[in-house]
Amino acid sequence: MSQSKSVRSLQHVQWRDYLELCKPRVVAVMLLTAIVGMFLARTELPPWHLVLWATIGIGLASGGAAAVNHVLDNKIDEKMYRTRRRPLPQGRLSQQQALVFACVISVVGLTILALLVNPLTAVLTLLALLGYAVVYTVYLKRATPQNIVIGGIAGAAPPMLGWVAITGSIEANSLLLVLIIFAWTPPHFWSLCLARKADYQNAGIPMLPVTHGETYTKIQILLYSLLMVATTALPYLTGMSGLIYLLGISILNIRFLHWGWKVFTDVSGSQMAMFRYSIYYIMWLFVVLLIDHYSMGLVFGL
Structure with missing residues (x-):
């Protein structure tokens, strides 16, 4: 310029x-x-x-x-x-x-x-x-x-x-929230990296699709998605949240895995679609946690 x-x-x-x-x-x-x-x-x-x-x-x-x-x-x-x-x-x-x-x-x-x-x-x-x-x-x-x-x-x-x-x-529960986002980040960002692989390649940034190929990245997205699903069960299993959260996160996780499978099977447009959904996913996860938290408070307060 x-x-x-x-x-x-x-x-x-x-x-x-x-x-x-x-x-x-x-x-x-x-x-x-x-x-x-x-x-x-x-x-x-x-x-x-x-x-x-x-x-x-x-x-x-x-x-x-x-x-x-x-x-x-x-x-x-x-x-x-x-x-x-x-x-x-x-x-x-x-x-x-x-x-x-x-x-x-x-x-x-x-x-x-x-x-x-x-x-x-x-x-x-x-x-x-x-x-x-x-x-x-x-x-x-x-x-x-x-x-x-x-x-x-x-x-x-x-x-x-x-x-x-x-x-x-x-406190332990605060670290649990960190763990959820930590596990969510790789499938969230790698779906974008797949869609923008040429960009990162041109810029010389060693993102996973550039260094290890698209197939390997898709496998990693699926594996980390499963890890994420496991971590999102922990708030319920530890008693931090209740049934409202369990129901909500189950619905969100099914949809997340659905997009992960579409990316893995090369469905057209699925990479950016998964990236966009993952943003709504993490927002709704925390909203559901909040709803569940105060619902449990009302129940125990009665």
Whole structure:
């Protein structure tokens, strides 16, 4: 891109460009899981001020991590059809503008968590931010086809962060929520990688379909889907949730496995369809957990 074009583009910076840096759709899903984690942490309703400040703090820190990802992946984004229209590849924002923005909202978010929620939530959020923005983006993404598996722990943290925001401590059930998202992440993301294999190949990113082929990736999607189904049974088996959750998650899991099988058997359009469904899946899973939680509270309160 020429310097004159970059200058013209930077003169028309809009708030939407900064919002896009935060990956608002991704952050919205993360915040949903975090908020549900807050409400699951206690049988009674959590203090509203903690819910408010924790949501703002976690949201700002997550947006900051996403913006750092934009800066570090700028050259990769230029080569990929799916990402080349982002603000940095298009020259609508400079890397310096994006990095300053990322630092400011991250610091504000972490400060809110440390001062208005509790220090442990701030520390854990910082670790998750560094895990995604630095460990995954800088190293894992470029080093190994298991990047999604290893780096998935950072993206799985939000429900635990929400839980800790209310309780001030890490508890077994909060880690169970992390485990569910951790197991969900590989089939969720690998279905997208299959559909966008040429993009990752062109950018030189060693995603599983590029390094090990499509057949191997489809097998892994099925295996991790089965692992995910097993982990989603744990809230019921441990007594964390009841029959409403069991019924809801059974329906969601049957549909998830249905899409996994379609991907495995090369049904046209199934890869992106599974990716889209997986997003709704994780959202509905946490909604069902929440409904079940308060339904159980009403039953035991009678």
